[in-house]
Each structure stands twice: as structure tokens, then as C-alpha cells.
Amino acid sequence: MSFFAPLPQQPADALLALIGLYRDDPRAHKLDLGVGVYRDEAGRTPVMAALKQAEKRLWESQDSKSYLGPEGNAAFTRHMRALAFGAGDFGGRITGVQTPGGTGALRLAAELLAAAKPGARVFVGTPTWPNHPPLLAAARLTTQTYTHFDVATQRLCFDEMMAALGTAQAGDVALLHGCCHNPTGADLDGDQWAALADLLADRGIVPLLDLAYQGLGHGMDADAAGVRLVLDKVPEALIAYSCDKNFGVYRERVGALFALTAKAADADRVNSNLLSLARANWSMPPDHGAAAIALLMEDPDLVVQWRTELDGMRDRLRAVRDTLAAHGGALAHVAEQNGMFSQLPLSPPVIARLRAEHGIYMAGSGRINIAGLTVETAGRFAQAIAACV
Numbered sequence: 001m002s003f004f005a006p007l008p009q010q011p012a013d014a015l016l017a018l019i020g021l022y023r024d025d026p027r028a029h030k031l032d033l034g035v036g037v038y039r040d041e042a043g044r045t046p047v048m049a050a051l052k053q054a055e056k057r058l059w060e061s062q063d064s065k066s067y068l069g070p071e072g073n074a075a076f077t078r079h080m081r082a083l084a085f086g087a088g089d090f091g092g093r094i095t096g097v098q099t100p101g102g103t104g105a106l107r108l109a110a111e112l113l114a115a116a117k118p119g120a121r122v123f124v125g126t127p128t129w130p131n132h133p134p135l136l137a138a139a140r141l142t143t144q145t146y147t148h149f150d151v152a153t154q155r156l157c158f159d160e161m162m163a164a165l166g167t168a169q170a171g172d173v174a175l176l177h178g179c180c181h182n183p184t185g186a187d188l189d190g191d192q193w194a195a196l197a198d199l200l201a202d203r204g205i206v207p208l209l210d211l212a213y214q215g216l217g218h219g220m221d222a223d224a225a226g227v228r229l230v231l232d233k234v235p236e237a238l239i240a241y242s243c244d245k246n247f248g249v250y251r252e253r254v255g256a257l258f259a260l261t262a263k264a265a266d267a268d269r270v271n272s273n274l275l276s277l278a279r280a281n282w283s284m285p286p287d288h289g290a291a292a293i294a295l296l297m298e299d300p301d302l303v304v305q306w307r308t309e310l311d312g313m314r315d316r317l318r319a320v321r322d323t324l325a326a327h328g329g330a331l332a333h334v335a336e337q338n339g340m341f342s343q344l345p346l347s348p349p350v351i352a353r354l355r356a357e358h359g360i361y362m363a364g365s366g367r368i369n370i371a372g373l374t375v376e377t378a379g380r381f382a383q384a385i386a387a388c389v
């Protein structure tokens with residue numbers, strides 16, 4: 001009897017299977033709207049020029065690859081803290097560590113929550129990023145779902161969200177997308193964030209804020225505005241930050257986890273727990289991407305260059321969204337949504353016909369990557385939908 005015999009075959013990642021189908025499709029006009037990475041007009045996911053410069057400087061200046069420690073690159077974490085929290089002074093109540101991407105930050109957050117309160121209940125709006133539920137389950141947290149977005153009507157279900165969180169007890173957790181919700185692009189407006197922040201504070205709910213697309217919605221500060229409203233109101237929170245999209249460093253695995261503590265005196269103790277959990281998981285995070293980003297952030301010219309490139313990416317996404325929305329129908333609401341994704345109200349047979357008859361590849365849920373389109377191909381995509389519904 002094999003030791004591994006009890007292990008069941010796990011289902012293949014549906015999006016990876018889609019990549020294979022797309023690759024094998026010989027049609028020249030095929031469109032890949034599945035994979036979740038930014039693409040430029042030419043369909044490439046380029047290394048940002050500012051980052052390339054920083055990597056060159058890193059190569060020239062780095063004289064050791066000795067261990068750094070479980071906290072990773074402290075300068076990097078300081079810069080990411082400024083991006084996420086802004087100029088706000090939290091009186092020594094923030095502590096943070098570098099993590100392997102936003103996924104590592106979320107996993108570390110889940111383990112910290114479980115260490116503080118085993119089996120803690122986490123409220124999760126659906127649909128959500130498919131990795132959220134298994135990641136919480138891996139830390140043996142329990143999840144309570146509510147509807148964040150109604151795909152059929154393309155409506156953000158804010159009342160449902162408030163009603164669900166209105167039943168939460170002190171010490172429950174709310175997992176919230178900071179901006180550019182994945183997979184729906186449906187974000188709260190300023191008034192909604194303010195009302196949510198009050199509710200979280202009143203009920204003693206601990207927010208776990210997932211900020212993975214800062215700068216790809218409305219701008220760096222605008223995209224953190226909701227998160228900052230919450231941070232101003234609640235005593236304690238966790239912020240999982242990913243740089244993989246806004247610095248285009250996906251495979252380098254660059255992120256950070258921050259904790260806002262009730263008192264400055266708590267910060268060191270919470271940090272010591274983050275470090276020991278990190279040590280037990282990955283010992284220390286990969287250095288290269290974070291070290292390059294730290295160098296970038298220390299050069300004002302490179303920061304301007306990076307921000308200009310990021311603005312260009314955001315403007316491109318916005319132009320594609322506006323073009324799509326002008327076609328109405330299933331696309332009518334995409335201009336109100338933000339970031340790289342929207343989840344369209346298309347049935348599985350329509351999604352299958354789009355692939356078979358038009359070479360258009362998207363997730364079975366109807367999620368599309370806006371960056372897989374251009375202003376030119378958006379019209380063809382809209383016509384194909386009109387022909388299939």
C-alpha cells in the first residue's frame with residue numbers, strides 16, 4: 001500500500017487548462033481574456049522600464065546575497081507602508097513584514113488570526129478571488145459568506161453586505177477587497193466605505209484588507225481611500241499588500257503584510273508573531289523583486305517614471321472599459337467597474353459558443369480580463385457577444 005494512496009486527485013486549475021486550449025487554437029484572431037495579468041496594446045506583459053532600471057542598479061550595487069531574515073527588506077516594507085497608509089500618522093501602531101506576494105501576505109494574515117483566535121469566523125463577500133476560501137481554510141478559520149455582487153443585474157449588493165456584517169460579533173473578521181475587486185471590478189464608493197468603517201468599528205469586527213491592485217482603478221491615493229477610511233476608524237486591522245500587479249513583478253512574488261494594533265505597545269509583540277509564523281512557513285521571503293522596488297522608490301526620477309507607466313496602464317484599462325460599455329447589453333456596466341476584471345452576465349452555453357465560434361477564451365464564471373482587449377478588439381468582442389446571446 002503506497003503511503004500516498006489516500007491522496008485524491010485534485011482538480012486542475014481551470015484557468016491553466018484554458019491557457020492550454022488557447023495556445024492550441026490556430027485562429028489568428030483568437031482573444032485570451034482568461035489569465036489575470038496586465039497586457040499592453042500588443043498583448044505583452046512587459047517588465048516596467050522603471051523597474052528594469054532599478055534591477056540594473058541592483059545588479060551593479062548588490063555585493064551579497066546573504067540571509068536578510070524573516071522580515072525581508074525593511075526599506076521595501078517602509079515604502080509599501082507609505083503607499084498603502086499614506087501620510088497618516090498612526091502613532092507607532094503599524095507593524096509590517098515583507099511576504100512572498102499578496103498570497104503570502106494573506107496566508108500569514110490567516111495564520112496570525114488563527115493564532116490569536118483559533119477557528120475565528122471570517123465574513124467573505126461572493127464572488128471573490130477563488131484563492132481566498134482555501135487560503136482561510138488552510139489556517140482552519142471558518143468562513144461566512146454573503147453576496148457582494150449580483151452578476152445577473154451587475155449590482156453591488158451593499159445592503160446585503162451591511163446586513164450580513166450587522167450580524168457579526170466582536171472578534172469576527174471581514175475580508176475586504178481594497179480596490180479593483182477581483183473578479184467583479186465592483187468597488188464601494190466613498191460614502192459606502194465610510195458607512196462600512198463605522199459598522200466595523202461599532203461591532204468590533206477586525207478588517208482584513210486585501211490591497212492587490214492599488215493604482216489600477218482610479219490612482220494610487222484614490223484606490224487606497226476606502227482602506228484609509230477604515231484604518232482611521234477601527235482600532236485593529238490587517239492589510240495584505242501585493243506589488244505584483246502595480247509593479248508588474250508577478251513571478252518575483254512581492255508583497256507585505258501590515259498590522260494596525262490597538263496600542264503602540266502591542267506592535268512589537270504582534271510583529272514577533274508575524275516573524276515566527278513567517279519563519280515556520282518560508283523562513284524568509286524572496287529578495288530580488290522587493291530589493292529592486294526599494295531601490296526604485298528611493299530615486300524620485302524612477303518613481304515618476306513608474307507612476308507614469310502605471311497611469312498609462314490604468315488609462316488603457318479605462319479606455320477599453322468605456323469602449324465596451326458603449327455597446328450596452330451585457331457590457332453596459334463595465335465602465336462603472338474598476339481594475340483588470342469584470343464578471344459578465346453570460347451563461348455557460350454563451351461562454352462556450354464565444355470560444356467555439358469566435359475564438360474568445362474567458363473563465364467559465366464569465367470573468368474577463370479587460371487587459372486582454374484593446375480599444376480595437378473591444379468592438380469585435382461586443383459583436384461576438386451580441387451574436388451569441
Ligand SMILES: Cc1ncc(COP(=O)(O)O)c(C=O)c1O
Nearest residue numbers: 101102103129182210212242244
Ligand atoms: C484579490 C487578490 N488578492 C491577492 C492576490 C495575490 O497576488 P500575488 O500574485 O501577489 O500573490 C490576487 C492575485 O491575483 C488577487 O486577485
